[in-house]
Amino acid sequence: MSFIRLDETTDLATPADARDGLALRFDPTRRINLRFRLSFDSPDDVDALRYARRVMIREERTRGLEWEEPSIEDAVFSVNDVSWPALASQAAWCREKIVELVERALRARDDVAVAERLPSA
16 A cells, blocks of 8 residues: 655754744744655655645635635645745644645545546446
């Protein structure tokens, strides 16, 4: 069975300014660049991920985004990874959307596999 996997590789341990590492308060307006490593087993997994992302973008455009909700459209996908520039206050929301994206892609891939096994009429 094939798989789709996204592992976060964001490096938050190296602040741009050494003084930021000593700050005791969380700055929600600080920008971070979330990074995720993509792992696929087959080209069908890539297609399923693309399909799921298009569906999520369409849903965001249809319903609109909540106040300060990040859009999956802002995430930059390459062959092996995803880079998502966002506010620090949006990081948890971005991670939730990435998890949802993978779950949707897996369901879409499984639905296609089931449909291909059904006898044609």
